[in-house]
Amino acid sequence: DGGITQSPKYLFRKEGQNVTLSCEQNLNHDAMYWYRQDPGQGLRLIYYSQIVNDFQKGDIAEGYSVSREKKESFPLTVTSAQKNPTAFYLCASSRDRGASGTNVLTFGAGSRLTVL
């Protein structure tokens, strides 16, 4: 079945360590996105990529980094500069590229990061 695979599902890290969350899609979608979900705050956009080797900052990009070397993959690194990294992270993709906002998002199952 086509879809988005996020790994790991649960991750524990010590404060000050960088951590990378994996996101792979086999939908042949052009665009990919990372959101952060916190209770009572909904989903907030971290980064998105419309095409390989290109990505744009979302609303809360500080303390995060991404790469898009392959169409299928869009890993997110949570760096030690992120002040409050404990959260649920959702990866999504859309068939259409562009930030016009017409893109219907397909989501992965999410990764829960806890920083101790």
Place this chain on the structure above:
Amino acid sequence: AQSVSQHNHHVILSEAASLELGCNYSYGGTVNLFWYVQYPGQHLQLLLKYFSGDPLVKGIKGFEAEFIKSKFSFNLRKPSVQWSDTAEYFCAHKLIFGAGTRLAVHP
């Protein structure tokens, strides 16, 4: 900055009750509105969307939403909820999401 506001964070209903979840968005040029739903243990999935045309949009599982331009609103409705509608519902405008509404339906 663009924003999306959902009025109710938690809603509790009995089966067969009617549902209306409020959503307001800030102006941002063209309108691209969505409702997504996250059932327990499942991925977020699209419920319905509105880009243009008939302001009354029908989605899956009997849900519908009405776009009212003058009120910057896109409220979600269902005439008669079922226990299986228990989920978290998110309104979105383009790539901006609201805080979500947790709906619990009791048998």
